[in-house]
Amino acid sequence: MRLELRGITKRFGTFTANDSIDLVVEPGQIHCLLGENGAGKSTLMNSLFGLYRPDEGQILVDGQEVHFRDPGDAMDAGIGMVHQHFMLVPVFTVAENVMLGHEHTKGAFLDIEAARAQVLELSHKYNLEVDPDALIEDLPVGVQQRVEIIKALVKDAQVLILDEPTAVLTPQETDELLEIIRGLKATGRSVVMISHKLREIKAVADIITVIRRGKVVGTALPTASETELAAAMVGRAVSLRVEKGAAQPRDVVLSVRGLTVRSATGQAVVDHVDLDVHGGEVVCVAGVQGNGQTELTQAIMGLEEFVTGSVTVKGQELVGRSTREVLDSGIGFVPEDRSHDGLVGPFSIAENMILDQYRQEPFAKGVRMKPSVIAANAEEKVAEFDVRTTGVQLSAGSLSGGNQQKVVLARELSKPVVSLFIACQPTRGVDVGAIEFIHRRVIAERDAGVAVLIVSTELDEVAALADRVVVMYRGKIVGIVPPDTPRGVLGLMMAGVPLEAALHSDAAHVGEDLAEAPLVVPAEAVEGVPVEPGEAAVVPGQPTAEQPLLGDRATTTPTTEEGGR
Amino acid sequence: MSTTELKTEVTAPVPEPRRRRAWVDQVLIYLLSFVLALVISAFLIAFADPDVRSALPYFFSQPMDTISAAWESVSEAYKALFSGSIINFSAYTVTDAIRPFTESLYTATSLILAGLAVALPFRAGLFNIGAQGQLILGAIVAGYIGFSWALPFPVHLLVAILGGMLAGSLWAGIAGLLKARTGAHEVIVTIMLNWIAIYLLQYLLTLDAFQRPGRDDPLSPPVAAEGRLPRILGEDFRLNLGFILALLAAWFIWWLLERSTIGFEFRAVGANPSAARTAGINVRRAVTGVMVVAGAMAGLAGMNQILGGSTEYALGNGIAGDIGFDAITVALLGRSTPLGVVLAGILMGALRAGGSTMQAATGTPIDIVLVVQSLIVLFIAAPPLVRKIFRLRAPKPE
């Protein structure tokens, strides 16, 4: 089946998420959509899948124009989609989830047997091992993803859309998924994969379309270098490396000993963790999402219920203390999900700027709050942290993601006495300019002698910030390594392979897809070394003056080709 | 990739149709909702009128009979509603002329206080359906202090007021505590506590300590004169200190919410409990605290019911009326802000006061007031529907 999108435009209010996008997916093709968070990839696919209705443009299936009013129409046309957030009912079994929407019935009743048989058949055929009777909520995410793929295949999808499918997978699980994708291609189906991870895309794509700020900025073949792709994705050469000197570690500030956190169901999500963070250093916790990193920080903050072990900050025991006491002991904390945990959306920016300091002087005296002081404080912080807003009395919910994050950072970084700064995914969903700003602020804190603990799933960020890297897997620390550890080694450690074994195994597999040289070009290479513009591998997309093509970026920022290619 | 079918984006500003500002739209929605509710109720009044119904069968032959009968019944009813709640133009003395409005304020007092008891929890993300029960508890304790203790004037009143507040706090505090500790849904818990309060009152009224001497029916002795709320416009008007108390209470709730750290916590917990928790706010304590303060407001309403004289200063099974439930309407109508609650309370008080006059004068049952008030709230809650009915455009987004 040949799928074509012509001039798809989708607006949300005044914001144009997709701006006249063209895209062709040939049968049996793996077509990757590359773009940053918020570039409009998911919006485009949701329009294609009938979840959104595009404001303009056409969708053509085998040359015929189609109109999808809802996902049902899209599925009838042979399009299947695996969403970034799985669309599975947690309390249903695999078979029930797979049959939902096009149920087999025997008379008036559901025919659950037929659904089970179908699941088993497909799981054998495509090597998607899964138990049809298991409840979704009991399954690990990797298996849930297989259920999603089976769901699409049951409806005989000819085009399968995968939205950020590897975000929650380990590198090894990712390999398995890429294998599955190739298997699907072998049966003549086409796959549209959305990702911002260059290595995966290069490993599996037949063709790559790059989207930036809602527009197609070009298409490329997988032979294009990662540097070129990255530059196209963000619009200019990225310098994720922050200028920073060597760390000057001081005394231990945070000391974690034998920390264990259990979930409400009794599983140990953090398992006997020992960790020290010195003043004046940045320690990054790396790992695939959901391996206990978040819970580790939550436990330090007094936000977890079932905690044993010891956490001390400057010798003060924190386990058993309330979150307020922990905060008052001089800790800045940026939670992972800012809109959920970091901000009160309906509150004004000014109020959010003091969300965990509202009781303290000078914002309050006794129980009386001082609105004018609070507003003045907000004006000051908004200017200092470059929060783009028209007024501090506007609700925080009306800000963009990056600006929301700046509000949280401004609040947490400008507390009077901070000896420890903890940030989870500090740049998730934040645009590139803001990332640089945030990274600089974090390093500035470090240089001022603050102990910094960063949790990040993005290895690029880890590499940019860390003085030491802690790798976590299933609640345990696999190892603590320096930031220049090869990516392949980190990847294996993130899958639970101990450091020694990882080093060994990585050496044996150099040259394979996922064990390449680091994506990020060293800073010294980016600056100063002029290179040739992109080659034939890069095909121009829509040439417009303000959106330079892949080939044009060399004129604005010089980059280098990767060595050995 | 095909680049031939590119569309050039037109960014030239298209002149936008002139649209109303948001607050104008808000006021308009309120007014139109009120009008809609009155219109719908007018049909009901007309239909319930025997003259209209007897004229209806020959509507198509003599439509004017029906229409004039309907007009008469509706206009008479609404006239009575007005003169019973705002100004009575046909009165002979000034006192009688302005009495309706003071009666409206008098009726509004308990509604405002109980409305605050619902509005405050709304701001903290809690739905207090239990104002009724909290009000009953407040009335029981304030009443008991009022009729069985003997103290000098201001002290007696003050003690009774405090007692009522405390009782309401306690009753609501149970719901808050259960919500905070066990996660029990406050809607269910407060409904249950309402019923328990009703039967508790019934039981107490069978005891000698509460029974009026020489009577068998469930009625307490009257509150001592020292324990009654003094009238503020002279003995001709029932309006009393309770109304001033209600205004003070509204001001206090405003201050609490907008100017105090406690209110900051309440609002944060209501708007985003997990962010509040991350910011070090003790959510459980806030939930309990909100209910305790709300209960105090409901307790004050109960106090006003008994010490304000609406039941001849005696405790009976009907002491609470439906005020605890009307309070929900008041809170919704007032958008859960203290000023809004005061205004909504006065409106509802006026509807109630006018409704009694209407029932007495034209025989239109006062229950129509319930219909009017619930229709207003329904329409206000769904502005798109009102816009659709009146074919209005949406206001400019802020």
Add this chain to the structure above:
Amino acid sequence: MALDTSAPPAPVEPEIQLPISYKAPITMGVLGVFALVVFGLMGDPAKTTTFDLTIGTEAFALPDVAVPSMAFSVVTAVLCLIVAGYALVRARSRRRVPWWAILAFGLAFILSFLSWVAAGKTLPVTGLLQGTILLSVPLIFGAQSGVLCERAGVVNIAIEGQLLAGAFMSAVVGSLTNNIWLGLLAAVVAGLLVAWVLAVFAVTYFVDQVIVGVVINTLVLGLTSFFYTAVLSQNVETWNSPPVMQRIAIPVLSDIPILGPVLFNQSLIVYLMYVLVAVVHVGLFRTRWGLRVRAVGEHPKAADTVGIDVNRVRFRNVLLGGMAAGLGGAFFTLGSVGAFGKAMTAGKGFIALAAMIFGRWSPLGAVGAALLFGFADQLQQVLSIIGTPIPSQFMLMAPYLATLFVVAGLAGRSRAPAADGVPYIKS
């Protein structure tokens, strides 16, 4: 490069586990001891309690059972404590207390109480149970309405209004036509109309579901009271004297001792109720419709992505729920006293809501809870006839207290449908 590999530390402290939830055993233990002391040891050893197991319509009658009050109370209270002990064992091994244990506990506790409260008297057990079913009827209809709505993700606080509307319309239409069937039909239509208002505001206009429900209750109360005063009470003969359903004994089945008269010698509306519960249960868990409804209530977006129109499913289920509750409303008039009275549902809709939550959003669980409430209500009436040591107000309070305990104690953790009360707004 200096690798600072942290060796996994040897666990020194004992493996921590989830804190054991002692809620159930403690609740049971306290109640058991209470029963033992108050009903048992403080009882009168000289008296006997007689349980009358017949009602007079059966083909053959069981003899009365007389037991020594105090001894029987003690024995059943001890039984309660044994079950509590079992619950403690289960809790210590972090397993849930099975439902049959809770049932056994409840039964033993009630028997212990009955034996004490009716000491020296005769307790008409069969009549008590027959009345229980009857008083449970509106609760069960209302609770099924709640299940239908909430399983699809719409909170239905308007059950009270639906019951009241059903009662009103069935009385009016029943009077005008003098036909029970048309009265029932009118009740269904009335419930449907009320539900339609709920659906329009809550599903179509995304207004807060709880608020709409509460306001609708006031609206229906206002409307029915208004018309009752203005029309019905003016001419009772024409407007408010509907026919009343008679008991229909099902041959053979109604002759079974105890159960026969309780279950199979009831009026039409009770049999309709059996059918409704069966249909809702089977429909919800065995059919395509039910699977989709549950998916919409748990994860509407997932349902949407497989082509299910979430808001249409919700709208339809709210209407179905309204019809069920409306039919239940007919019980108040056609099913019992005939004439409509102002605010005659008296909060039964809220009890039905509590029963649904108590029954964990399951059709059968809701029936169980509703029966419990009905039992408490009927017991109060029976006891007020035979005379009791407890003030009747406390008996009236009992179901509400029980709900409070259950909501706070046992069912605090029970899981509502994940999307319950959350409007589904597509972008």
